[in-house]
Structures are given as C-alpha cells and as structure tokens.
Amino acid sequence: MPENSNRPSVLVPVDVSTDERPDPQLLELLEPARIVLGGWYPVPDQTPPEQLQEAHEDEAIERIEAIAAEFQDTDTAVETVVVFTRDRSTTIDRLADEYDCGVVLVPRAVQRVERILVAIRADVNLSAILSVVGVLLTDSEATVTLLHAAEADEDTEAGKVMLRGAGDELLDAGVDADRIDTVSLESDTPVDDIVDAAANHDVLVIGESEPSLIEQVIGDVPGQLIKRTDRPVLIIRKLPTEEEEDEDGGEALE
Template sequence: MLTTVRMSPRASVLTVLRVQFYRVQCLFSPTPTDVLHVLPPDETTVLLPVDISGEYVLPTPVLDLLSSIHVVVLGYYPVPSQAAPAQLKHQHEDDARRHLDAILNQLTGRVDGISDVLVFTHDRDETVDRIATTHDVDAILTPGDVTTVDRLLVPLRGESNVENILSLAETLLASTDATVTLFHATDEANPDGHGDRLLDGAVEHLVESGVDPDRIDRQLSTDDAVAGILAAGDEPDILLIGETEPSLRDRILGRVPSQILEDAEGPVFVVRDTSGTETVNKTRTGSESGTEYGSGGQTDAP
C-alpha cells in the first residue's frame, strides 16, 4: 500500500530537480531503488501524531515552524481494550478520515511535503514507534498550545544525539526569528568543564550553520535535569529534546522526556537517536509491514 504524499507548490520545482538527480543516481546503483518513493536524504521528516477521534486545529506558529519540513501525519483513533479495532473502524472511519483530512488541509501549501497514515489502535505508543521507524522520521512532534514562537529551548544531556538535535534546531530557526537557549544540567559543579565544552561546541555548530550568535543563549545548571529544564529562564514556546534509550517507546516514556511532555504546555519535538541503527535512506517502500492496513493510511487488525 502506498502512503499518501502531498507537496506544496513552492517545493514542487525543487523536488522535481531532486527526483531527476536521484533517477540518474539510481541508474548507476547496483541495487536500484524505486525512484518515485525516494525522499532526498537531506530532507527533515517529522512525525505528527494526532488523536482524530475528535477535531483538532494546529496552531499557526507550529505551521510556520514546519514550513521546510516533510510532515508525516499519524491520525490515530484510540480503541478501548475491550473493543476490536475493526469494529470501531467500521463505525467511525468516515469521521476519522474527515478529521484527518482537515488537518492535512491545514498543512497543505504550508509545509514542504505531507504523508498521512490513519490508524485505529489499542496502543498509541506502539503505533508511534512503528510508524516512526517505518517512515524513518527525524523527530516526533507532540503538539501543544502556542500563540507565538519567540524562544526555543534545547536541552542537551550529553554527546549522544547532539548532531541530530542541533540539525533540527537549525531547520526550525531558519523558519522563524526566535532565539534559542541551549541548556545542560549536571549533577555536580562541572569540575572538568564538560558541560561548558558541550554547550560551547553546540553554539559553534549553530553559528557555523548560519545562525546569528545574537540569537543563541546558553545555560549550565546543577539542578535536577527535569526541574532545571522546566525552570530554564522564561517559559519556552517550543521544547526540543533528544531520545537516549534503545527503544523509541522507552525514550518517549523515559523519566526525563515523559515528565517534560506531561508538564510542558507548548509543542515538544522529540528527536530520534538514529546513530548506530539501520536506515532505509528515507525510502518509501510502497507498503507497510505488520498488522496495520487501510487506504491512504492504516488500520490495526483485531
């Protein structure tokens, strides 16, 4: 089954050129790839899980942030444990599709590209895990309420995943005039200067990528990681945090990320740590594995 993909008019010419480049590249590849399903490797992809059992409107500042990003919209319909997904699909698929289409219409013409998946599921987190892996996304966006985007908060908990986190920060900063606060919490008084070196390296990375130094702030704290992140300066408009555990679900539900997700009112980007894992070069295979199926999306089988 082919996942639905939409593209904004402003991105169409550039994408055609990219596809032509990959078409030539695949001619000389020992294992040619289906060109129609190849996304450029430098394209940032974000998974947006949305509960489509009801209507949802994306905040305009979030739409602006996603302007240069390919968005995979996961419209999930929660299924009670005692009910069969197929039964709820039969009863509510039309409404679910209508709610998902409304979200896609908000994104159309505002983002670099769109894919969508419709799922009736008992387990939201397992579904997010599976779809994030299948689509090889760079980050998962937990939407929240925000009226303006003036500051991004980017906690860095160590060397792991820093490159991916800063890469997404660069992309988001290119779509806004917001400032960014790089934050690191340590349990001790930074005796070896590790925290300072980490933050200095991150600042240098952003500046070299073209971010104005005046837009970058750095904070080093000896507070508890969660308390420190949430207390870092004024309440941030956007949080950008990284995964640290092997399993995506464990990463999202881990102590620090889960507390942040529970306490943060604004949108939160959770950046996947793909280092050391197999990738598929962001190739759309044309079908989804596992127990999910559907049209333009998927539905959990009972």
C-alpha cells in the same frame, strides 16, 4: 517538489476521534521539515477495531486531510496516515519507524513560537538535535536557548565547551548569533531546572537517550520532562546505527 536530504521528518500525532488540531504556530515552525500527520483513533478494549474503522474511517481521513490542506501553499512535504489502535504509544513509535521519522512531536497548546529551548544532556544525540533545530530555524525568527543542566558531580567546564560547539554548529547552519543563547547550570535537580526554563519558552526540544519505544522512555529524563512540562515537545529520536541494525537483523522496533 525537489527533495532535500537535510530535511528532517517529523511525526505529528493527531487524535482523529476528536476535532483536535495542532496549533498553526507549531505547524508553521515545522514547515521546513517533511511532516507525517499520524491520525490515531482510540479503540476501547472491548470493541473490535474493524467495527470502529468501518463506522468512522471516512470522517477520520477527512479530519487528517483537512490539516494537511493547510500546507497547500507551502513547499512542505506532507504525508497522512490513519490508524485505529488500542495502544497510542506503541502505534506512534511504529509509525515513526515505518515513515522514517527522526522527530516526534508531543503537541500542546501554544500561543506563539518565539523562544525555543534545547535541553542538552552530555553528548546524547547532540548532532541530530542540532541538525533538526538548524533546519527548523531556517524560515523562523525564533530565538534558541541551548541549556546544559549538569549534575553536581559532572564536569561543568566540559559542558560549557560542548555548548560553545553547539552554538557554532547553529551558526554554520545559518542561525544568526543574536538568536542563540547558551546557559550552563550546575544543579542537584537538573530536571527541575529544565522544567523551570521551559516555562519561559514556547517549545522544548529534547533527545532520546537510546533507540527505544516512546512509552519505554517514560521514567528516563526525557519522559520526566514530557510529563512535567505543559509546553509542546519535539523528541529527537536516537536511531540505531548501521552496526546496531545489523545485530538486530535490520528489523524495526515493534
């Protein structure tokens, strides 16, 4: 299959100690992307990981490969990995770094994917967010709502200008105008407004504030949204710039 430089890479975590499977509608939305199915098997504190791996590795691999087989009739690039771990959050972050995934899925049950909500906070990671959404909507008929929920002391006009620019970027990516809606709100509780809006959509897209471990995001706005919504969430990671990598010696987060 020819490589597509614009194709985002999405890490899809799957608990392979169970029969858990991402909903087919979510997988269909992700088909334009490169998908890494990250099978994780939880290891209790008092159990040696090698013991569980020896006993359950074959069935774990079989489960993750069965999910990968659902893409056999598509052009989707799919990779699989199975990890036995005590710490799910750190493992997901490590796999995202190791497999160069700019997107991490928080999978939840969904009956359909017809309406996607993109929560925009200032200009945080905006270019990456719009790039991913534009690609995912290539083969989808879903509509997208770009929502900017400004705090009361923010410049709401600047937010409206940003939303118009974001809509233009999706138009340039090939998304029809009648599938794009923009909403600007001024609120004392912007997180509450985003959670309420997500209830009327099928998938929520948010951006990471800083390059950080997924578990460290919890407590920031993205973490609050993840915990408070029951919708699947696509987290667009804020990857370090070349300058930041040089300062850190180019090492991946551990």
